[in-house]
Amino acid sequence: MNLIFKKARLIEPGNSFHNQVIDIKIKNGIIEKISPNIQSEESFKEIELDNLHVSVGWFDTSVSLGEPGYEERETIANGLEVAAKSGFTGIALQPNSNPIIDNQSQIHFVKQKASGFSTELYPIGALTKNSDGNDLAELFDMKNAGAIAFGDYNKSLDNANLLKVSLQYAQDFNGLIIAFSQDSNIKGKGIVNEGITSTELGLKGIPALAEELIIARNLFILEYTGGKIHIPTISTSKSVELIKEAKKKGLNVTCSVAVHNLFFNDEVLKGFDANFRVTPPIRTEEDRKALINGVLDGTIDCITSDHNPIDIEHKKLEFDLAKNGTIGLETAYTALQTILPTDIIIEKLTSGRKIFGLSTLSVKEGEKANISLFTPDENFEFDEKNILSKSKNSAFIGSTLKGKVYGIYNQGKLQLQ
Incomplete structure (x- = not known):
């Protein structure tokens, strides 16, 4: 899937674009271009989400x-x-x-x-x-x-x-x-x-x-x-x-x-x-x-x-x-x-x-696109309807949490909630 993430704030300390709002152009699963403004192209799908933040893909140990x-x-x-x-x-x-x-x-x-x-x-x-x-x-x-x-x-x-x-x-x-x-x-x-x-x-x-x-x-x-x-x-x-x-x-x-x-x-x-x-x-x-x-x-x-x-x-x-x-x-x-x-x-x-000995990642031109998509805004109360797992044994039911995960882009695929 070829796409352009629009107006995304990158969170990656050490990256030259850290904490900047940028566009990210991805072609065949590879980050082709990062710029404050990338022109639309007919063959690229544009993704624009409220207060979108992006980072290198998260890994749960x-x-x-x-x-x-x-x-x-x-x-x-x-x-x-x-x-x-x-x-x-x-x-x-x-x-x-x-x-x-x-x-x-x-x-x-x-x-x-x-x-x-x-x-x-x-x-x-x-x-x-x-x-x-x-x-x-x-x-x-x-x-x-x-x-x-x-x-x-x-x-x-x-x-x-x-x-x-x-x-x-x-x-x-x-x-x-x-x-x-x-x-x-x-x-x-x-x-x-x-x-x-x-x-x-x-x-x-x-x-x-x-x-x-x-x-x-x-x-x-x-x-x-x-x-x-x-x-x-x-x-x-x-x-x-x-x-x-x-x-x-x-x-x-x-x-x-x-x-x-x-x-x-x-x-x-x-x-x-x-x-x-x-x-x-x-x-x-x-x-x-x-x-x-x-x-x-x-x-x-x-x-x-x-x-x-x-x-x-x-x-x-x-x-x-x-x-x-x-x-x-x-x-x-x-x-x-x-x-x-x-x-x-x-x-x-x-x-x-x-x-765990896996390759380290970065949101940079020429790198494989392995990206998490989220926003830190908005408080909400977590309840059972938010649970996606087959089992429902969450200690967080009834807790006030903050932010929202939109999904990921990895393996050439975009997956959103």
């Missing part, structure tokens, strides 16, 4: 879909449509399907199912066979098949030696190890953050220590082995400090935070809404502010929706019986726009590409 095995939660096809309409030109797919994505045939399967969509899918391979934490999966074979990293979704490795071996082994092919951090013994039967709110509600708590202890252990192991590690969805103030210190030492560590951990504190649990039952748990206001500061000072490298669809049979239950997880693709940008500057949001929604 943690998305669960369900297929294969849990198609009632979400399919790959619909999930990629949701991602596109939510502004994401690329997603990293978690391996928590049924069967677990722990071998090259499963990598090939999900890549084949994702072929032809405007949003690109990049599979994460399981770190251990069946994600059971006992034996390493076929890491090198999965890497060759297209896996961009290796981790067991929301499962922490109890076996410290297995993490050591995986970090040593992955260095042979520049593999990235994802190390979710939560001590299962200290967590015990906890389901929410341990604190005043959990005590008031009579819900079993998960101490911040459960996360921090494993992060400290994993960083010690990284210091010993070398290699590179990504710590996903951190949730406590101490976790931010531990990673900041590790970076000062020169360790090759990156981390992410989930949008809902930046947006909510554990006061929201008082309604016993199971959509707020997530992993890691929503923490205190002090933790929330520390996470925001960690984003602003660069300690936290990227922000993820941590999109995790759960069908109604497993979510619309009593709080202590419901499965963990919230969907988040549809609300990622508009929730962040209420708490962070737009430049920072775009940086944190695009920096994951470099962390």
Whole structure:
């Protein structure tokens, strides 16, 4: 599709057109011209949207879909449509399907199912066979098949030696190890953050220590082995400090935070809404502010929706019986726009590409057009009718959000809401 985006404000710090209103001419999927005013051409479709902002395409580092095995939660096809309409030109797919994505045939399967969509899918391979934490999966074979990293979704490795071996082994092919951090013994039967709110509600708590202890252990192991590690969805103030210190030492560590951990504190649990039952748990206001500061000072490298669809049979239950997880693709940008500057949001929604070893992008003449389309204007209340996913388990229902995502242009295709 050949088109011209009219009157678009580019958000890309470091680009000579940053924060300027420009026209962008795209021919056969390549940016042919960028100028303050491009003349109309008969063979080019013009796209003009209210207060249009554009940036390099967003990349979500943690998305669960369900297929294969849990198609009632979400399919790959619909999930990629949701991602596109939510502004994401690329997603990293978690391996928590049924069967677990722990071998090259499963990598090939999900890549084949994702072929032809405007949003690109990049599979994460399981770190251990069946994600059971006992034996390493076929890491090198999965890497060759297209896996961009290796981790067991929301499962922490109890076996410290297995993490050591995986970090040593992955260095042979520049593999990235994802190390979710939560001590299962200290967590015990906890389901929410341990604190005043959990005590008031009579819900079993998960101490911040459960996360921090494993992060400290994993960083010690990284210091010993070398290699590179990504710590996903951190949730406590101490976790931010531990990673900041590790970076000062020169360790090759990156981390992410989930949008809902930046947006909510554990006061929201008082309604016993199971959509707020997530992993890691929503923490205190002090933790929330520390996470925001960690984003602003660069300690936290990227922000993820941590999109995790759960069908109604497993979510619309009593709080202590419901499965963990919230969907988040549809609300990622508009929730962040209420708490962070737009430049920072775009940086944190695009920096994951470099962390996961993908080519970095730019809105420049001669480059492939990989673009997210949005506007930061207007507050609105998010409700169930805004949900595009098959599953409706959103923690953001009833929240006041800001801005709007128009869609994306990628793979030579324009996809708008």
